[in-house]
Amino acid sequence: MNTKNIDDIIELSEELRWKIGDDFHDNLSESIYSDASKIVEDVVSKGDKKSKFRLDAKIDNIVTSRIWGFPIMLFILGFVLWLTIIGANYPSSMLASLLLDNIHPILKNFGTSVGLPWWLNGFLFDGVYLAVAWVVAVMLPPMAIFFPLFTLLEDFGYLPRVAFNMDNLFKKAGAHGKQALTMSMGFGCNAAGVVATKIIDSPRERLIAIITNNFSLCNGRWPTQILLATIFIGAVVPASYSIFASLLAVIGIAVLGIFFMFFFSWALSKTVLKGEVSTFNLELPPYRPPVFWKTIYTSLIDRTLIVLWRAIVFAAPAGALIWLISNIFIGDQSIASWTVHSLDGFGFLLGLNGVILLAYIVAIPANEIVIPTILMLTVMVTGVSGGAGNGVMFELDSVMATANILKSGGWTLLTAVNVMLFSLLHNPCSTTIYTIYKETNNLKWTVVASILPVIAGFIITFLVAQIWRIFI
Amino acid sequence: MENKVKSACDTCTHFNADGLKKLGIKTDDFDFVVAFAGNPNTGKSTVFNALTGLRQHTGNWPGKTVIRAEGAFEYNEQKFKLVDLPGTYSLLSTSEDEEVARNFILFGKPTVTVIVVDASRLERNLNLVLQILEITNNAVLCLNLIDEAERNNIKIDTRILAKDLGIPVVSTSARFQKGIPELIQTISELANGKMLCKPRRIKNIPQNIENSVKELSDKLEKEYPNISNSRWIAIRLLEGDTQIIEALKTGKIATNEY
Numbered sequence: 172m173n174t175k176n177i178d179d180i181i182e183l184s185e186e187l188r189w190k191i192g193d194d195f196h197d198n199l200s201e202s203i204y205s206d207a208s209k210i211v212e213d214v215v216s217k218g219d220k221k222s223k224f225r226l227d228a229k230i231d232n233i234v235t236s237r238i239w240g241f242p243i244m245l246f247i248l249g250f251v252l253w254l255t256i257i258g259a260n261y262p263s264s265m266l267a268s269l270l271l272d273n274i275h276p277i278l279k280n281f282g283t284s285v286g287l288p289w290w291l292n293g294f295l296f297d298g299v300y301l302a303v304a305w306v307v308a309v310m311l312p313p314m315a316i317f318f319p320l321f322t323l324l325e326d327f328g329y330l331p332r333v334a335f336n337m338d339n340l341f342k343k344a345g346a347h348g349k350q351a352l353t354m355s356m357g358f359g360c361n362a363a364g365v366v367a368t369k370i371i372d373s374p375r376e377r378l379i380a381i382i383t384n385n386f387s388l389c390n391g392r393w394p395t396q397i398l399l400a401t402i403f404i405g406a407v408v409p410a411s412y413s414i415f416a417s418l419l420a421v422i423g424i425a426v427l428g429i430f431f432m433f434f435f436s437w438a439l440s441k442t443v444l445k446g447e448v449s450t451f452n453l454e455l456p457p458y459r460p461p462v463f464w465k466t467i468y469t470s471l472i473d474r475t476l477i478v479l480w481r482a483i484v485f486a487a488p489a490g491a492l493i494w495l496i497s498n499i500f501i502g503d504q505s506i507a508s509w510t511v512h513s514l515d516g517f518g519f520l521l522g523l524n525g526v527i528l529l530a531y532i533v534a535i536p537a538n539e540i541v542i543p544t545i546l547m548l549t550v551m552v553t554g555v556s557g558g559a560g561n562g563v564m565f566e567l568d569s570v571m572a573t574a575n576i577l578k579s580g581g582w583t584l585l586t587a588v589n590v591m592l593f594s595l596l597h598n599p600c601s602t603t604i605y606t607i608y609k610e611t612n613n614l615k616w617t618v619v620a621s622i623l624p625v626i627a628g629f630i631i632t633f634l635v636a637q638i639w640r641i642f643i
Numbered sequence: 644m645e646n647k648v649k650s651a652c653d654t655c656t657h658f659n660a661d662g663l664k665k666l667g668i669k670t671d672d673f674d675f676v677v678a679f680a681g682n683p684n685t686g687k688s689t690v691f692n693a694l695t696g697l698r699q700h701t702g703n704w705p706g707k708t709v710i711r712a713e714g715a716f717e718y719n720e721q722k723f724k725l726v727d728l729p730g731t732y733s734l735l736s737t738s739e740d741e742e743v744a745r746n747f748i749l750f751g752k753p754t755v756t757v758i759v760v761d762a763s764r765l766e767r768n769l770n771l772v773l774q775i776l777e778i779t780n781n782a783v784l785c786l787n788l789i790d791e792a793e794r795n796n797i798k799i800d801t802r803i804l805a806k807d808l809g810i811p812v813v814s815t816s817a818r819f820q821k822g823i824p825e826l827i828q829t830i831s832e833l834a835n836g837k838m839l840c841k842p843r844r845i846k847n848i849p850q851n852i853e854n855s856v857k858e859l860s861d862k863l864e865k866e867y868p869n870i871s872n873s874r875w876i877a878i879r880l881l882e883g884d885t886q887i888i889e890a891l892k893t894g895k896i897a898t899n900e901y
Contacts, residue, residue, distance in 0.1 A: 174892075177892060200735065207770055213807065462818050
């Protein structure tokens with residue numbers, strides 16, 4: 172390799188560039204296009220039937236219209252959630268009765284019969300096993316319904332239309348229109364949503380998308396919302412409307428999340444992440460009838476089982492930890508009850524309680540285990556009868572049983588509402604935090620993305636609690 | 644993951660179904676590298692999945708493939724490593740996803756580049772095809788979503804298309820596993836040199852530009868007798884592509900043999 176020759180070549184290229192002038196790029200592109208159209212002329216013959224394109228255009232006119240775009244989006248979201256709530260109930264209670272009522276005693280007896288010491292027996296079967304079983308019973312049915320439905324929508328081609336509808340809002344918020352897509356991914360899993368922000372070129376807008384992705388209610392949090400809405404919100408209205416009311420509450424939380432996402436995108440783009448909004452081309456792909464069974468199959472395998480596996484992996488050590496902190500005593504109090512009591516005051520300010528705050532600390536690895544943890548800690552602190560002892564994740568075969576425990580733990584409608592809010596507005600799970608760090612490679616932004624939602628959560632729950640207590 | 648392909652081609656003497664093993668992510672010790680390029684949302688990832696037996700996330704929206712995905716299959720005892728590139732409309736601008744695709748085709752030395760296009764939108768897709776054909780010699784056009792085109796009454800004469808482009812053309816409908824054996828056979832033949840390409844180079848370029856490109860590419864060829872895409876490099880130099888200039892200076896261009 173001769174450096175001088177190469178310098179010559181580069182120099183020559185600069186000279187020539189000067190000579191051929193500014194429209195080089197355009198001329199080149201034009202030549203390519205004219206080549207392409209010439210080839211197509213000889214090769215492609217079109218029949219006069221263009222019905223499919225027309226049908227696509229007609230559908231698009233409706234689902235992306237100014238008037239119908241948003242209602243249709245909400246309707247589809249509502250329908251998917253409704254199917255999830257209705258459909259998940261039955262298999263959930265079946266799984267619970269199988270894993271908790273039947274298998275758990277067998278395991279405990281087995282442990283006793285082979286002479287395991289009480290603490291090992293408790294640690295393994297009341298801690299680790301029950302946590303895992305609870306997660307499977309609560310998480311698997313809604314995920315097995317929600318994910319395939321979401322994937323069918325994705326395969327059909329609806330997501331780009333969502334992006335199209337929301338583009339204007341994102342622009343006003345100073346963010347990138349493609350954030351609509353990463354936001355939608357976040358509804359499945361925030362870590363996946365954060366990874367998906369790679370589709371956004373501008374670093375500024377990508378950061379905004381990363382930081383605000385946590386406001387998309389992720390899969391680990393949907394069951395919490397659904398359960399609490401069913402127990403507390405559904406109970407406020409007459410029984411015949413209860414499903415409808417809980418559905419509205421869950422959608423309300425999801426929409427509130429979207430609102431916060433816009434608000435913080437806007438706030439960030441007006442302050443620390445100032446800059447121009449970049450434009451982009453979004454192609455609305457043709458609608459494609461999903462390959463139904465294949466989609467169901469792959470979404471079950473790829474999404475449901477992977478997310479479930481993750482939940483189990485985190486639930487096992489969390490179950491163990493809960494059992495430990497409930498059974499290790501300092502003085503006359505277990506570590507858990509000491510922590511709960513010291514968090515109670517702060518919890519009260521937020522309309523929550525110490526149990527809930529501790530549960531959110533224990534559940535940092537996975538949002539999925541928040542409710543099981545809350546139930547277990549509530550049983551321990553209040554000493555509700557029927558519990559299997561300290562640090563045993565509780566056996567619940569029906570929503571009613573859950574309701575009874577929570578109510579005996581001092582829960583009111585306000586507590587439920589604020590837990591739903593706090594579930595939306597708190598730190599991302601540890602997987603997401605790690606993913607944010609990997610994607611931004613920046614400690615500062617990782618901290619911002621982790622802390623910002625918690626602060627928002629503290630403020631909102633505090634305000635709600637104070638106003639509620641004044642007026643209700 | 645030894646899925647056998649199930650189609651009429653199983654019994655055809657041309658395609659050796661017994662010789663096919665989908666290797667998933669086992670990409671080590673490969674004999675050939677195959678790149679997958681194409682416009683967004685033409686089903687690259689679906690074709691990629693059909694060949695490797697992997698289940699890369701697919702969905703009907705442009706821009707899903709954000710990270711370069713890799714997979715492999717074995718055919719007739721040769722291992723092919725597959726690289727799924729992000730979809731791009733062109734290789735001429737400077738956005739990041741385009742750079743990933745462009746750099747891989749240029750510097751990643753794929754033995755074969757599979758260009759996946761949407762059969763219903765051939766004209767627009769050809770824009771990218773023609774650009775890729777400037778860079779690489781060994782390519783196959785995968786005319787995907789052919790079922791959709793047929794439903795829309797679009798007929799494509801693949802023989803003339805293959806002749807015009809100078810590369811083999813295979814019609815597929817990857818979602819329904821159609822045309823995959825033919826694609827594998829073609830990739831294998833190209834990789835083993837049993838089939839030769841004579842890719843079309845962009846015509847209709849204004850005379851003054853053509854002359855400049857020629858002058859530069861002649862110089863380049865004199866310096867690097869082995870490079871086959873001197874015209875493309877010349878075009879990029881005229882555009883002032885800093886990465887190409889850098890690659891020239893470091894000699895990375897010269898190691899780019901096909």
